[in-house]
Amino acid sequence: MTNRAPLVWVTRTTEGARRTARAVEALGYHTLVAPVLKIQALKPIIDPHSFDGVIFTSRNGLNAFSSLCGRRALTAWCVGDATARAAGEKGFQPVISAGADSKALVALIRQTADRHSRLFYAAPAEPAAALCQVLCADGFQVSEAAVYETQSVVPRLNPADLPRIRHILVQSPKAGRAIAEALIAWHDKLCFPNLRFICISEAAWQGVEAGLRQSAAPEIRKAVAAGLDRRIAETPDEAAMLRLLETDG
Known part of the structure; x- marks a missing residue:
């Protein structure tokens, strides 16, 4: 890698950052892996026999739940295909994927789940x-x-x-706010007009924008007023974010 090569900043948690970096590098980019968030597992008391199916809206939820509950003979309702594959690898049966986002998952459960079954949502602290x-x-x-x-x-x-940073991957509103804090801290080393934010959703972008608006740095205020370059994924998943990078390449 030359010192002049532009970089894609992979900001997601360590658990998935290397996997994302490999996918980005397969598109011909150089990557900078520097997470802005970390996962902290919680330890709620869960009765493994109090439900018949479990809802996963991320692999983080799947991994945390799996460490708390050894039961696998459960229907796993998964937000997307990647989470569904991971659930299958962990032994959950059957596994059902909404193939999209939380709204699609709710719609799928409404349409197909037995209303007499008991469901458990393995949730993040801030759903x-x-x-x-x-x-x-x-x-x-x-x-x-x-x-x-x-x-x-x-x-x-x-x-x-x-x-050298040209693209920044933003995978949640909370990550967006953390990215903004880092950009503010290092604003004198960055070229804001050259940055392109690849966002998993409009809400993720709003996290970045709201954070940057808190800065008093003239170059940041000027860049925000002029309109920062961002791309919003068609669907809220990493595959759609990678497609945005692919069309940029």
């Missing part, structure tokens, strides 16, 4: 959607417990790499 409440309002028996949380961390960035 992006009120999934449990929505399903309960529809008459489903759904319990919920936070099995993990994400915490902001200071990314390990080499100042020499900062001017």
Whole structure:
């Protein structure tokens, strides 16, 4: 790698960062792996026989739940195909994928789940959607417990790499806010007009934008006022984010 090669900043948690970096590098890019969040598993008390199926909206939830509960003869309702594959590898049977986002998962459960079955949502501490409440309002028996949380961390960035950053992957609103904090801290080393934010959703971008608007640095205020370059994935998953990079290449 030359010192002039532009970089894609992979910001996701360590658990998936290397996998994402390999996928980005397969598209011909150079990567900078520097997570802005970390996963902290929680330890709620869960009765493994109090439900017949479990809802996973991320692999983080799947991994945390699997460490808490050894039962695998459960229907795994998964937000997307990657989470579904991981659930199958862990031995859950049967596994059902919504192939999209939380809204699609709720719709799938509404359409196909037995309303007499008991469901458990392996949730993050800050769920992006009120999934449990929505399903309960529809008459489903759904319990919920936070099995993990994400915490902001200071990314390990080499100042020499900062001017080379061209693309920044933003995979959640919370990550967006953490990225904004890092950009503000290193604003004098960055070229904001050259940055392109590849965002999993509009909400993720709003996390970045809201964070940057807190800065008093003239170059950041000017860049925000002019309109920062961002791309929003067609569907809220990493595959769609990678397609945006592929069309940029």
